[in-house]
Amino acid sequence: MDSRQNHAPLIQCVNITKRFGTFAALTNVSLSVFKGEVVCIVGPSGSGKSTLLRAVNGLQTIDQGTVTFDGITIPGPSRNVRLIRLEAGMVFQSFNLFPHMTIRKNVTLAPMRARGLSQAEANERAERLLKRVGIGDQIDKYPDQLSGGQQQRVAIARALAMEPKAMLFDEPTSALDPEMVKEVLEVIRELARTGMTMMVVTHEMGFARELSSRMVFMTDGAIVVDAPPREFFGPSTDARLRTFLSKVL
């Protein structure tokens, strides 16, 4: 399923370098994601996967290199970061729902305040999306009344409410109890089927193998392997990838 098109990638990271003091989190990392692709990023902890993902929407500042999202480049004019964030939805490992607001308010806040939707429009969108992720009836509850899996699904709906061009997932199931991982993966699976462009940092190998257009393996701040799943999980040429896969599969 080669979804590479002739026009430019939706997300383009070019030569990204980020250092924390003396620790090199990312060294000259380049990655392109085309529209409709699902790119799963895997690797040991400390490899820079989350740093790379967070660089895409500007949560992580970088020392060198550029990120271009749908034609908007950072570093650049100061409003570019916000423009990218309007079009890139992010889902965090620790959900980060706003605890002092109801689910409804969590999901309608950004559409109203950042996209200018009216209360009615935002509400309609929220109800539709929450039903889509399977939490329609919990809409007026507070986050602490929901389970982890439910909260993460709300987080996904909240990001989708901005009708983003791409979704960024930062280890979306790592903080969940095992029995709740499935429900969240199901939502992400459904999203992929509708053609959403996605970058997913994850440890869920089976899931990644099933859904990804491409798999990316990172260690020590660099991309080591970037290949479609069949090639990635097949007899691999890279020793480090072989070691990593033998430990996690």
Add this chain to the structure above:
Amino acid sequence: MGSTFAETETAVAPPRKKTSALQRLKQSFDIGSVLLIAVIAIGGYNLIQWSRVSTLDFGIIVDYGPALAKAAGMTLSVTAVALTFGLLIGVGLAVFLELPIGPFRYLIIAHIEIWRNTPLIVQLFWVHFGMPALTGISTTAIQSGVIALTLQSSAYLADIASGGIRAVPQGQWDAIKALALPGRTGWLQVILPQALKIMIPPLGNLAVSFLNGSALLGLLSVGELMTVATRISNFTSKPVEVMSTVALLYLVINLFISYLTNLLERFAGHRYDAV
């Protein structure tokens, strides 16, 4: 606290160059600093009464140096005594609260809440002037002062100690029971050391508070720093010099206490890391 101030503007910091001292000096002056300097300069120029300032005679301080030093010593000792006894009583009360003692606990709680929720100055006057009427015993100024300070500190410390004890991980209690350790050992060797380590930061704050509280003892002419300060300033009619020096002394002592607290925190951290 930089936690919620993530950069939102550009996504790339300028490549790191070596910043010379001059550059760093330039960086430390942003518009806020410039405004501040302007405000202080203009305000100072217009408001400060230079004629009066020039008549200040800080030489007085040198003359009375020994007296002030001795008074500072008394401040420290009074505070130390009050805090030590307060700590012993407070921890004792906190431990009692964890034991099954039935309705007796309400007496302890009442003591804690009463002495925590009334101003020290009221307590001081009550102990010195009011208690003799109640008990027939009259206490000297210094005794009243120390008693009032001790009672209040015991209340605060009981509260802090309770918090500290409760903050010890539940697993420690389980381990004590599983190993069938006798009560005293469990408390003295396991729980209290860990509780005390947790208590160090609030204890540091409390030390500062009570050192400041000891200034009130000056009202009873106990002989600590404030007493001596008012005496000297009345005698020499140079309150500005004396009060400034005394304020500075308190400041220095308190900063030192904060510094010690930090050291203690770090020292305790290495030896008592909970598993």
Add this chain to the structure above:
Amino acid sequence: MMQFEFSAITRSLPELWIGVQYTLALVFISLAGGIVLGLLACMGRLLGRGLLAWTCVTYIVTFRAIPEMVLMFWIYYCAPLLGGVRPSSIIAALAAMSLTAGALLAEVFRGGIGGVPRGQAEAARSLGLSEFWVWRSVILPQAFRIMIPALLGVTALMVKASGIASTVGVTELVYQASVTAGQSYRYLELFTAVGLFYFGILFPMSMVAKFYERKLALRAR
């Protein structure tokens, strides 16, 4: 053992009532001043660079380390150097209390804002919200909830500090109690009454603060 004479208290009620009014005025005005100073100091510390930040930190550290009584005396005597006018005792007391409150509140504000988990701001910004809305809808409401126990604590400290104003001659409650007790030698009755009054204000505040602390600890997930 002497008899406890309630009438000593009731006879002095008019003076004590004046004292209460002064006490309340001291507390509220110094808190108002303290909030302004505290906000300036907190923002100066967090947003300013170099000199401004350093000045704010110095202010905060200094005014937490000086006893209120010393500060009140100092202002009373030193203010003439800075304006030529000797302040009235109540102005000196208010100034001292406001400065102290400001230093305390600056730390409370810092703790409140710093207590909001970083992920909250990140999530809000990721959604594309402007800084204004990130602060208004996400950070500040949560910071406020976190600050409630500490705000009550500072209020309690101001109530206690108001008693110290009596030493510079402000006619608040402790002053009135001392004066009337001095006339009637009924120290026990009067100071017990005054003690109970303060207790009646401070104890409920302490209970509310504790309740909120427990609620916040439970919510921390």
